[in-house]
Amino acid sequence: MTATVGGVGKTGPSGAVPAGRSVASRIAERLSGGLVRVVLILVGLFWLVPTIGLLVSSLRTPQDMSASGWWSVFTEPSQLTVDSYRKLLENSDITDSLVNTVLITVPATLLVVVIGALAGYAFAWMEFPGRDWWFLGVVSLLVVPVQVALIPIAELFGNIGLFGSILGVILFHTGFGLPFAVFLLRNFFAEIPRELLEAARLDGAGELRLFARVVMPLGGPAIASLGIFQFLWVWNDMLVALVFTKSGTQPVTVALQTQVRQFGNNIDVLAPGAFISMVIPLAVFFAFQKQFVSGVMAGAVK
Amino acid sequence: MAALFLLPALVLLGALVVYPIGYSLVRSFGNASGDGFAGFDNYRALFTDDGIRTALKNNVLWVVFAPTVSTALGLVFAVLTERVRWGTAFKLVVFMPMAISMLAAGIIFRLVYDQDPDKGVANAVWVGVHDTFAQASAFPKAHPGRDSPLRPDRGGFITRTTVRAGQPVALPLVGVAPDQLPDDAKKAVAAAPEPGKVTGTTWQDFTRGKGVGRLGAPDPSEVGYAGMRIEAVKDGTVVATAEAAGDGTFVLPAAADGARLRLPASNFREPYNGVDWLGPALVTPSIIGAYVWMWAGFAMVLIAAGLAGVPRELLEAARVDGASEWQVFRKVTVPLLAPVLAVVVVTLMINVLKVFDLVFIIAPGSSQDDANVLALELYRKGFAEGQPGIASAISVFLLLLVIPVMLFNIRRLRREVRR
Numbered sequence: 006m007t008a009t010v011g012g013v014g015k016t017g018p019s020g021a022v023p024a025g026r027s028v029a030s031r032i033a034e035r036l037s038g039g040l041v042r043v044v045l046i047l048v049g050l051f052w053l054v055p056t057i058g059l060l061v062s063s064l065r066t067p068q069d070m071s072a073s074g075w076w077s078v079f080t081e082p083s084q085l086t087v088d089s090y091r092k093l094l095e096n097s098d099i100t101d102s103l104v105n106t107v108l109i110t111v112p113a114t115l116l117v118v119v120i121g122a123l124a125g126y127a128f129a130w131m132e133f134p135g136r137d138w139w140f141l142g143v144v145s146l147l148v149v150p151v152q153v154a155l156i157p158i159a160e161l162f163g164n165i166g167l168f169g170s171i172l173g174v175i176l177f178h179t180g181f182g183l184p185f186a187v188f189l190l191r192n193f194f195a196e197i198p199r200e201l202l203e204a205a206r207l208d209g210a211g212e213l214r215l216f217a218r219v220v221m222p223l224g225g226p227a228i229a230s231l232g233i234f235q236f237l238w239v240w241n242d243m244l245v246a247l248v249f250t251k252s253g254t255q256p257v258t259v260a261l262q263t264q265v266r267q268f269g270n271n272i273d274v275l276a277p278g279a280f281i282s283m284v285i286p287l288a289v290f291f292a293f294q295k296q297f298v299s300g301v302m303a304g305a306v307k
Numbered sequence: 308m309a310a311l312f313l314l315p316a317l318v319l320l321g322a323l324v325v326y327p328i329g330y331s332l333v334r335s336f337g338n339a340s341g342d343g344f345a346g347f348d349n350y351r352a353l354f355t356d357d358g359i360r361t362a363l364k365n366n367v368l369w370v371v372f373a374p375t376v377s378t379a380l381g382l383v384f385a386v387l388t389e390r391v392r393w394g395t396a397f398k399l400v401v402f403m404p405m406a407i408s409m410l411a412a413g414i415i416f417r418l419v420y421d422q423d424p425d426k427g428v429a430n431a432v433w434v435g436v437h438d439t440f441a442q443a444s445a446f447p448k449a450h451p452g453r454d455s456p457l458r459p460d461r462g463g464f465i466t467r468t469t470v471r472a473g474q475p476v477a478l479p480l481v482g483v484a485p486d487q488l489p490d491d492a493k494k495a496v497a498a499a500p501e502p503g504k505v506t507g508t509t510w511q512d513f514t515r516g517k518g519v520g521r522l523g524a525p526d527p528s529e530v531g532y533a534g535m536r537i538e539a540v541k542d543g544t545v546v547a548t549a550e551a552a553g554d555g556t557f558v559l560p561a562a563a564d565g566a567r568l569r570l571p572a573s574n575f576r577e578p579y580n581g582v583d584w585l586g587p588a589l590v591t592p593s594i595i596g597a598y599v600w601m602w603a604g605f606a607m608v609l610i611a612a613g614l615a616g617v618p619r620e621l622l623e624a625a626r627v628d629g630a631s632e633w634q635v636f637r638k639v640t641v642p643l644l645a646p647v648l649a650v651v652v653v654t655l656m657i658n659v660l661k662v663f664d665l666v667f668i669i670a671p672g673s674s675q676d677d678a679n680v681l682a683l684e685l686y687r688k689g690f691a692e693g694q695p696g697i698a699s700a701i702s703v704f705l706l707l708l709v710i711p712v713m714l715f716n717i718r719r720l721r722r723e724v725r726r
Contacts, residue, residue, distance in 0.1 A: 037632070038390065041387050041390050041391060042391055044387065045388065045397050048397075048401070049396075049400045049401070052400050052404075052600065053400055054419075055415045055416060055600065056403075056404075056415060058418055058419060058428055059411075059414065059418060062418060072425075074424075074425050074427075074428065074431055075418075075426075076428070120315045120316050120319065121316065123312045123313070123315065124313050124316035126312060127312035127313045128313075131308065131309040131312065132309070133309040133310075137721075139317075141717050141720060143316070144716055144717065145713050145716060145717050146320060146324050147713075147716060148709045148716065149709070149713075150660065150661045150682075150702070150706065150709065151661070152661060152663075152682050152685050152701075153327055153328055153331050153702040153706050154323060154324065154328075154331075155685070155686070155689060155698075155702070156327075156330075156331065156334065156689045156695050156698055156699055156702070157326065157330035157334070158323060158327055159690075160330075161326075176319070176323065177323060179323075180319045180322070180324055181323065183316050183320055183324075184320070184324070187316060212308055212312070216312075237406060240408070241408030241409065241410070241411075242408075243408065243409065243410045243664045243667075244663050244664060244682075244686070247686075248686075248690060258408055258410045261414070262410060262667075262668065265413075265668055266672060268417055268671070276414070276418070279410070279411040279414040279415070280411075282408060282410070283407045283411045286406045287403070287406055289406070290403065290406035294399070297406070298402075298608055301405070301605060301608065301609075302608070302609060302612060
């Protein structure tokens with residue numbers, strides 16, 4: 006993106022300003038450049054303020070919260086305290102639910118990557134009848150809303166004893182993560198040069214070996230994108246967990262959700278709780294922006 | 308061999324995605340308990356049930372406004388960030404909400420939209436702007452006490468009898484908290500008679516302690532209503548006005564002779580409390596605002612990627628030909644980006660159809676019915692109200708809405724796969 010900045014900046018010393026342009030128009034351009042900066046700074050602040058409000062709120066006592074707005078900390082910084090966080094971490098409902106979030110998210114992510122990669126490889130490089138039709142069938146499931154499955158799967162899980170279990174939630178997320186996983190990985194694997202695979206086959210490598218030693222390592226970038234995407238999706242999910250978990254297996258989103266009905270009274274739990282639940286996704290986001298963006302772009306129905 | 312690679316994926320997809328579609332279809336024709344056939348009753352409920360109709364109406368609002376506003380903002384941001392050196396930092400800030408859960412975003416915006424201007428930043432700003440332009444009233448809770456010469460009139464108070472020049476009038480009220488009185492209020496003083504003019508006092512006729520002080524006359528401990536506005540009314544028209552001084556006294560010209568004195572409603576307006584963002588009228592637009600906050604970054608990033616592929620020479624050529632920046636944007640950039648814009652809008656539309664968490668979290672219990680959307684109604688019908696038949700009909704309806712996109716995906720991929 007930085008490469009394009011120079012191309013558009015007309016105020017640079019390149020002397021590319023056409024002779025026809027008057028001094029006045031160049032001044033007007035500089036002014037509008039200033040305006041653009043001001044607008045973007047304001048928009049950026051506008052985008053940050055809500056999150057800052059949550060962060061600051063999580064660092065104040067409920068008493069201060071009911072007495073004045075969070076922005077009053079800028080005049081009275083002494084209000085800041087980590088009390089709410091300390092209390093929250095002693096609240097076993099919340100800490101247990103954080104553990105559940107991890108117990109759901111990690112397996113659901115790994116399963117989608119592994120199962121999706123196996124299928125993606127089969128669709129990209131193995132020969133079998135009706136291959137392309139099967140693939141299209143899987144891709145057509147990309148846009149199926151999770152809502153369609155809530156009631157049927159709730160009954161199914163109820164019948165086989167999975168309802169309320171962490172395993173049930175993991176399976177559900179895996180199922181609904183697969184269409185995107187297969188779509189993304191099949192397309193990426195298909196770009197691997199045929200010669201690489203042929204060479205390995207000539208060396209006597211079986212399909213499984215080929216998959217593990219050649220395709221998976223080469224598929225790194227796509228697998229990273231998929232993994233991050235699925236991780237954030239599952240970590241941030243509330244609806245699926247709301248339907249399929251019970252107390253004891255709830256992830257943090259559901260545990261916090263139960264406190265929302267008395268929003269005003271529970272702000273000392275909700276604000277720090279929401280912030281803790283955001284820390285991991287934000288860390289992942291900042292660490293792997295590139296992969297996240299390419300995952301998002303692949304996910305858009307192009 | 309291929310079957311081994313495919314089996315896990317196909318089994319999971321079959322059991323968790325394909326089977327539910329079929330089951331929902333069948334279930335949507337069944338009755339509430341699932342043991343009988345209900346025909347099209349569940350589908351009829353889609354258009355007759357009040358809750359679902361509100362949900363449908365709101366979903367239309369969502370589908371029309373959320374994707375277009377997000378995309379428009381994303382387009383503007385993408386174009387503008389190209390012109391500053393710190394564009395990447397800006398993009399990071401706007402894109403960041405994509406990484407957090409709708410639950411967290413919901414809590415964030417519940418806080419932003421808090422009605423109390425001392426808690427919610429939206430109302431704090433709004434009230435601040437409002438009070439800069441409109442004067443706040445000083446005596447919201449004032450009202451006549453015992454044996455008062457005043458009676459209520461048009462939201463204010465008016466004297467029961469007419470007034471005469473040269474005879475001082477008493478306009479006592481009670482009920483203003485001592486710390487709410489205007490800063491310039493002084494000890495109340497009985498007005499001196501002035502020939503040819505109507506004089507009087509308006510003050511807080513209340514002294515702490517039972518039986519202390521006289522009723523209807525200023526005592527030394529009582530305070531004047533500084534700044535109270537007074538109108539003299541004859542036959543329904545205002546003939547003169549005055550404003551009370553710090554000690555509560557006021558003077559009206561001779562025209563007020565024979566009129567009744569009114570303390571108009573503007574003295575008693577409740578202090579402006581801002582907008583009821585999460586009330587029945589505004590709750591859906593407010594939640595759409597939260598959604599735009601989350602998803603404008605998505606639109607921006609996709610559009611920026613598209614923009615990077617637009618040949619610079621085309622833009623430069625247009626500029627050299629004398630096109631203004633606006634014309635370049637309107638006539639060159641936007642048409643070249645049209646395919647990307649379409650992708651973004653369609654993706655967001657599908658996404659918006661499924662919106663659940665934001666509404667569930669941001670809309671308070673009192674206005675959740677007004678903020679209802681299909682995905683929320685499905686959850687309620689299916690898991691709170693014991694109506695799985697109707698819930699299944701809603702899910703089939705949602706599925707029907709995304710089928711055009713499904714077909715589009717298949718057609719596009721069929722070309723690609725056969726390449």
